[in-house]
Amino acid sequence: MVELKKITWENFRExxxxxVTEDQQNFIDSNVYALAQAYVAATxxxxxxxxxxxxxxxxxxxxxxxxxxYAKDNKFYHENCYEVVSFMIGRQYQGKGxxxxxxxxxxxxxxxxxxxxxxxxxxxxxxxxxTARRLYASYGFTETGMINDIGEVVAKLPIxx
Numbered sequence: 001m002v003e004l005k006k007i008t009w010e011n012f013r014e015x016x017x018x019x020v021t022e023d024q025q026n027f028i029d030s031n032v033y034a035l036a037q038a039y040v041a042a043t044x045x046x047x048x049x050x051x052x053x054x055x056x057x058x059x060x061x062x063x064x065x066x067x068x069x070y071a072k073d074n075k076f077y078h079e080n081c082y083e084v085v086s087f088m089i090g091r092q093y094q095g096k097g098x099x100x101x102x103x104x105x106x107x108x109x110x111x112x113x114x115x116x117x118x119x120x121x122x123x124x125x126x127x128x129x130x131t132a133r134r135l136y137a138s139y140g141f142t143e144t145g146m147i148n149d150i151g152e153v154v155a156k157l158p159i160x161x
Contacts, residue, residue, distance in 0.1 A: 002101040004052040004064065004109060007035070011053045014060035018090035027129045031063055034086040038065050050114060054089065054102040061098050062089035064106050068115035069122075081156065082110045084123040103135060111159060120159055124152035 007015055016031050029037070038049035047067040054062035065086040084106065089099040110121050123141070125132040136155055146154040 001057060002098055002105060003055050004105050005055055007051045007053050007063065011060050015053050015063050018060065018062060018088065020088055021091045027126045027132065028088055029086065031088065034063065034065055041067065048115065049085070054098065056098055061093035062102060066110065068118060079120055080118040081120040081122040082118050084121065099135060103139060107139060118159060120156045122154065122156045124148050124154045127153050
C-alpha cells in the first residue's frame with residue numbers, strides 16, 4: 001500500500017539515500033539538492049514547500065515536493081496552482097507500480113487544498129523524459145505549449161471541484 005508521509009527526522013536519511021538510474025540523472029535533481037532547495041524556499045520564499053516521503057508499507061520508496069503558487073507570482077501557469085516541483089521513485093523500487101500509485105496519492109492530497117484553493121496542478125519535465133510525459137498524461141495532464149526557464153515542458157491538470 002503506497003502512501004505519503006511528511007518528511008521527518010525519522011525518515012530524512014532514507015529520503016536522502018534514494019537515487020534514480022544513471023540515464024534518469026539528467027532529468028531530475030538529487031534528493032539532497034531537492035530537499036536543500038525546499039529548505040531555502042521554506043526560509044526565504046512566499047511559497048512554502050510541502051515535502052513528503054513516498055512509502056510502500058514501512059519502506060520509503062520516493063519523495064515528492066509541492067508548492068502552492070498564486071497566479072500573480074507565476075509566469076508559466078497563469079492561475080493559482082499546486083506545482084509538483086520534484087517527484088521521484090528510487091531506482092530499486094521502479095517498475096513495480098509505486099510511481100503510478102504514488103502520483104494518484106499526490107493528486108488526492110492536492111485536491112484537499114492543504115495550503116489553499118487552486119484551479120490546477122502544474123508541473124514541468126524535460127522534453128526527452130518520455131516516462132514522465134506518459135505518467136503525467138495518464139492522469140490527464142496536458143502540455144501548455146510553454147517551455148520554462150530551464151527548458152522543460154510545462155503541463156497542467158485542472159482541478160475539478
